[in-house]
Amino acid sequence: MAYNDLRKGRVSQSGLVYHITTVTRNRSPYFASLDCGRKLVRQLMALQSEGRAETLCYVVMPDHLHWLMALHEGKLAEAVRLLKGRSAHAIGQAIWQANYYDHAVRHDEDLRKMARYVVANPLRANLVRRIGDYSLWDAVWLDDALSG
Numbered sequence: 001m002a003y004n005d006l007r008k009g010r011v012s013q014s015g016l017v018y019h020i021t022t023v024t025r026n027r028s029p030y031f032a033s034l035d036c037g038r039k040l041v042r043q044l045m046a047l048q049s050e051g052r053a054e055t056l057c058y059v060v061m062p063d064h065l066h067w068l069m070a071l072h073e074g075k076l077a078e079a080v081r082l083l084k085g086r087s088a089h090a091i092g093q094a095i096w097q098a099n100y101y102d103h104a105v106r107h108d109e110d111l112r113k114m115a116r117y118v119v120a121n122p123l124r125a126n127l128v129r130r131i132g133d134y135s136l137w138d139a140v141w142l143d144d145a146l147s148g
Contacts, residue, residue: 012076013104017056019114020067020080022100029062030095037136039090040065043083053079057115057139059122066118068111076102115139 024030031037037060044067047053054070071079084096105111122134131137 012071014071014073017068017070017105017111018076019103019105019118020069020100021064021102022067022080022084023064023097024095025097027063028095030091031060031065031136032062034135036091036095040083040087041136041138043087043090046086047079047083052082055138055140056111057118057141058137059119059134060136061121061125062127066121068105068115068118112141115141 031040040060041058044055044058048055050073052071052073054072056068056070058065058067067083069079080100080102084100088095105114119131119137119139122128122137123131128134
């Protein structure tokens with residue numbers, strides 16, 4: 001699928017919740033480094049403090065990011081571009097593939113269930129036995145994420 005095809009039908013609406021997945025260049029495991037992962041997380045938090053997007057949950061995997069967020073200001077593509085650009089700058093190299101995948105969450109979808117699925121990625125990838133043992137994740141529903 002061509003990059004332009006990914007943008008067809010892409011919705012960008014303030015107030016909507018999106019599940020974003022973006023992958024590193026050549027699926028290189030930049031975020032196997034805790035330092036690099038923390039630099040990415042700081043950029044997620046910066047977008048939140050600027051009022052652009054509220055992070056509901058995220059998990060930083062060695063070669064990709066899952067981000068469940070509520071868009072508050074600007075366009076979705078702008079928020080993702082800022083996140084990728086700022087994190088690459090903080091890390092000191094071009095680390096991201098150009099594209100990303102987004103899913104606008106429907107009103108009938110259970111956000112907590114989606115968040116549990118997102119943060120369980122390190123378990124499914126056999127990186128840890130318990131999600132509490134993985135450093136690069138967070139959820140606004142912390143207790144639910146740990147129990148699910």
